Amino acid sequence: MFDVELTGEGRIRMVGRLDAAAAVQLEQFLLEIDSSAVVDCEALDYISSGGLGELFAAQKRLKSQGEALTLRNLNPHIREVFAIAGFDAFFEIE
Amino acid sequence: MPATIELHRNLDALEPMFGLLDAELARHGVDDRTAFGIKLAAEELFTNLVRHNTGKGKTISFHLDVSPDRLDFELIDHDVDPFDAKSIPRYDKGQSMADREPGGVGVYLVRSIVDKISYQYENREMTVSVTKFRKT
Numbered sequence: 725m726f727d728v729e730l731t732g733e734g735r736i737r738m739v740g741r742l743d744a745a746a747a748v749q750l751e752q753f754l755l756e757i758d759s760s761a762v763v764d765c766e767a768l769d770y771i772s773s774g775g776l777g778e779l780f781a782a783q784k785r786l787k788s789q790g791e792a793l794t795l796r797n798l799n800p801h802i803r804e805v806f807a808i809a810g811f812d813a814f815f816e817i818e
Numbered sequence: 819m820p821a822t823i824e825l826h827r828n829l830d831a832l833e834p835m836f837g838l839l840d841a842e843l844a845r846h847g848v849d850d851r852t853a854f855g856i857k858l859a860a861e862e863l864f865t866n867l868v869r870h871n872t873g874k875g876k877t878i879s880f881h882l883d884v885s886p887d888r889l890d891f892e893l894i895d896h897d898v899d900p901f902d903a904k905s906i907p908r909y910d911k912g913q914s915m916a917d918r919e920p921g922g923v924g925v926y927l928v929r930s931i932v933d934k935i936s937y938q939y940e941n942r943e944m945t946v947s948v949t950k951f952r953k954t
Contacts, residue, residue, distance in 0.1 A: 743829075743861055744865045745829040745832050745833075772862060772865075772924065772927075773923045773927060774924075780918070783915075800851075801855075808926075808930045808931070809927060
């Protein structure tokens with residue numbers, strides 16, 4: 725199960741397992757985001773390359789417009805995936 | 819005794835695959851970090867078979883064997899054409915955001931996380947075998 729929602733004040737909340745199937749849902753959601761936002765990952769349990777790719781694509785688009793996603797509350801395993809892939813260089817991670 | 823499941827060749831099959839993984843990894847008391855890594859490897863490799871292999875195959879067999887010192891799994895893609903995993907673009911971790919293209923990061927993650935990975939193609943079956951040792 726995966727869910728993503730806008731919780732107000734420019735905050736995005738992701739919940740559950742962000743696998744390749746769920747990445748399609750995230751892609752559609754992120755296409756609607758056109759300004760800087762904090763992505764709260766406290767309830768995100770898992771991520772794979774599909775989710776990384778969608779977050780990266782959104783970040784690349786937003787940064788070209790002078791905006792950015794900031795990731796917050798990543799669990800240690802997800803943070804490790806970002807580090808292995810080198811994606812921690814592209815995001816501010818709080 | 820390995821746990822086994824037959825998965826349809828589409829991303830909807832991730833749900834039953836994760837179901838089996840969650841149950842077996844919990845039953846054997848596998849630590850969270852190792853469990854995360856083995857689930858990531860299984861998903862990435864299954865997804866690659868679904869996306870890249872061609873042929874008439876409708877299912878992929880998944881076998882998971884958890885022992886006190888190691889985890890092994892196999893994905894067997896039936897009745898498919900040969901596919902060279904090396905044809906997947908090589909991932910360059912040092913690339914800038916501007917230069918980076920999608921693709922290759924999944925295999926890179928798998929190779930970084932597991933201890934052994936091998937591909938075998940015989941009699942129109944592609945078998946991917948993975949081992950990750952459990953830290954004591």
